[in-house]
Amino acid sequence: MVELALIGVFFVLLFLGVPVAFCIGLATAVAMSLSIDWLAAVTTIAQRMAGGINSFALLAVPLFILSGQLMSSGGIAQRLVTFARSLVGQLPGGLAFVNVISCTLFGAISGSAVAATSAVGGVMVPAMEEDHYDRDFSAALTATAATTGLLIPPSNILIVYAVASGGVSIAALFLGGYLPGLIVALCLMVVCAVYARGRDLAGVNIASAPPIARSFLQAGPSLFLIVLVIGGIIGGVFTATEAGAIAVIYALVLSLIYREMTLKDLPEILLRAAQTTAVVMVLVGTSIAMSWLLAFQNVPTVVADALLSISDNPLLLLLLINIVLLVVGSFMDMTPAVLIFTPIFLPIATQLGMSPLHFGIMMVLNLCIGLCTPPVGSVLFVSCAVAKTTIERMIRPLMPMYLAMIAALLLVTYVPEVSEALPRAFGFYQ
Amino acid sequence: MMHFIAKILRLALVILMGALVLSVTWQVLSRYVLDQPASWTEEAARFLLVWVGVLGAAAVSYSREHLAIDLLPRRLQGRRALALRVFIECMVLAFALVAMVIGGSRLVMITWELNQLTPALGLPTAVLYLVVPLSGALMVLFSCLQIVTLLSQSEPHLSDSDTAMKES
Numbered sequence: 291m292v293e294l295a296l297i298g299v300f301f302v303l304l305f306l307g308v309p310v311a312f313c314i315g316l317a318t319a320v321a322m323s324l325s326i327d328w329l330a331a332v333t334t335i336a337q338r339m340a341g342g343i344n345s346f347a348l349l350a351v352p353l354f355i356l357s358g359q360l361m362s363s364g365g366i367a368q369r370l371v372t373f374a375r376s377l378v379g380q381l382p383g384g385l386a387f388v389n390v391i392s393c394t395l396f397g398a399i400s401g402s403a404v405a406a407t408s409a410v411g412g413v414m415v416p417a418m419e420e421d422h423y424d425r426d427f428s429a430a431l432t433a434t435a436a437t438t439g440l441l442i443p444p445s446n447i448l449i450v451y452a453v454a455s456g457g458v459s460i461a462a463l464f465l466g467g468y469l470p471g472l473i474v475a476l477c478l479m480v481v482c483a484v485y486a487r488g489r490d491l492a493g494v495n496i497a498s499a500p501p502i503a504r505s506f507l508q509a510g511p512s513l514f515l516i517v518l519v520i521g522g523i524i525g526g527v528f529t530a531t532e533a534g535a536i537a538v539i540y541a542l543v544l545s546l547i548y549r550e551m552t553l554k555d556l557p558e559i560l561l562r563a564a565q566t567t568a569v570v571m572v573l574v575g576t577s578i579a580m581s582w583l584l585a586f587q588n589v590p591t592v593v594a595d596a597l598l599s600i601s602d603n604p605l606l607l608l609l610l611i612n613i614v615l616l617v618v619g620s621f622m623d624m625t626p627a628v629l630i631f632t633p634i635f636l637p638i639a640t641q642l643g644m645s646p647l648h649f650g651i652m653m654v655l656n657l658c659i660g661l662c663t664p665p666v667g668s669v670l671f672v673s674c675a676v677a678k679t680t681i682e683r684m685i686r687p688l689m690p691m692y693l694a695m696i697a698a699l700l701l702v703t704y705v706p707e708v709s710e711a712l713p714r715a716f717g718f719y720q
Numbered sequence: 721m722m723h724f725i726a727k728i729l730r731l732a733l734v735i736l737m738g739a740l741v742l743s744v745t746w747q748v749l750s751r752y753v754l755d756q757p758a759s760w761t762e763e764a765a766r767f768l769l770v771w772v773g774v775l776g777a778a779a780v781s782y783s784r785e786h787l788a789i790d791l792l793p794r795r796l797q798g799r800r801a802l803a804l805r806v807f808i809e810c811m812v813l814a815f816a817l818v819a820m821v822i823g824g825s826r827l828v829m830i831t832w833e834l835n836q837l838t839p840a841l842g843l844p845t846a847v848l849y850l851v852v853p854l855s856g857a858l859m860v861l862f863s864c865l866q867i868v869t870l871l872s873q874s875e876p877h878l879s880d881s882d883t884a885m886k887e888s
Contacts, residue, residue, distance in 0.1 A: 319815070565733070
């Protein structure tokens with residue numbers, strides 16, 4: 291009964307267009323009022339919301355949002371594109387590779403797939419069209435490639451997972467995200483290579499691209515942010531949260547030097563970061579309240595028993611979990627999906643012999659696919675707007691890209707080493 | 721008046737966000753520069769996060785930038801679209817009023833009576849939680865205003881509310 295009310299209220303409100311955080315909060319309030327006194331229920335929700343946000347690990351989120359927004363200016367996107375162009379531009383289908391690499395790098399630095407889509411897409415989609423690439427293909431490619439940046443640190447969604455899982459180290463997750471992120475990018479490049487061969491698309495004239503050394507010098511300071519953050523964490527100089535503050539200071543100094551902003555713009559940028567933080571934190575707060583109710587109702591145990599009664603084959607069960615997450619990801623934002631479904635699926639995954647680190651990387655990669663899946667995919671809509679096309683027209687070029695991402699997902703799911711090798715090599719994982 | 725409240729709210733957010741960055745930065749600096757890590761920075765920063773997150777939600781409510789699936793609202797037109805937008809505002813209002821204002825106030829009262837103090841700063845925990853009813857009250861205010869605006873906008877255009885909605 292409680293579960294039915296929870297699911298029913300949530301979906302009806304979500305479909306009607308009520309903001310997601312309020313759907314989660316209202317569904318939790320209604321369902322909880324069915325099992326305990328309503329006043330106690332709303333007090334618990336208020337306490338879970340504020341108490342859930344009150345976490346040192348989550349503090350990294352506003353900091354990386356701020357540093358990402360400081361680094362999201364058009365100038366930095368342009369420099370990254372130029373760098374990628376001198377790197378791979380002369381290959382057949384070069385501009386498509388440039389798009390993938392720029393999206394990955396920009397997504398990693400800005401920590402936002404939406405920002406990467408609009409910044410890189412704004413530069414690359416017109417450039418690719420000029421070079422006879424199909425505009426719908428370019429739009430689809432930008433959307434899918436932009437999500438890879440979410441796996442490459444700094445990554446806010448990995449921080450949210452660290453909180454949801456109750457204790458996987460952020461440093462281990464950050465290191466674990468590199469290879470899977472790069473693998474997705476490589477899989478997408480395979481699609482590009484096949485596309486370019488089929489259409490006989492040549493590379494960019496090498497003379498028109500600047501020499502690698504010079505373009506690297508221009509893009510280097512922005513790229514150094516990734517090195518600074520992860521280097522400091524690996525070296526034990528600062529924690530992941532503190533790395534966020536260092537990233538903010540670095541990004542601030544950099545954008546002042548590059549004259550992307552002046553100190554007068556600072557209040558406006560702080561406000562924007564605070565509001566983006568609030569959007570995420572309300573989702574975190576209400577999701578934690580819902581997750582508490584689910585635990586209170588013993589839902590994780592029930593789901594685990596049900597799943598394990600279907601089969602005891604780990605390969606099959608992991609496939610099943612992935613399919614559920616793909617569906618969840620296509621209509622739910624990543625943050626609530628991670629906070630609500632980690633407590634449900636993680637115990638099953640560990641029972642199947644999967645490490646919490648490995649599960650987290652798999653889940654985030656899975657939900658990245660959801661970001662560019664209709665009906666809801668936020669990244670898809672932005673890409674659609676940037677390229678002035680429609681979702682319907684993007685579906686066809688998206689198909690091979692989904693296949694590429696799902697291939698990467700299967701690799702990450704069934705080969706633990708992909709996620710665990712790097713953290714282990716640096717001693718952040720036993 | 722509403723504009724004034726929103727302005728104060730935004731100013732508060734800028735200050736809180738700035739303070740958050742500074743306190744975490746100071747945590748790193750004090751460890752390496754002063755050789756003696758400050759003990760209050762972590763707790764202060766966590767408090768600021770709660771305040772930025774929850775109070776910020778009111779500001780986001782004001783500019784209506786909360787994440788939502790707008791497939792249905794975008795498809796509807798005219799009076800139906802208006803009715804749906806009023807309904808959505810009512811849902812936001814309901815959550816803000818019941819969970820944040822009522823639930824939040826009760827939470828503040830309980831922690832106040834228990835006289836809970838935070839370990840490092842010695843602040844009453846009630847102060848931390850105070851942001852929940854405060855932000856909730858602002859959201860109720862903004863939602864009411866939005867509902868009034870929506871309804872009054874439509875009144876003179878009931879016959880061709882379609883165009884009125886497109887303009888808004």
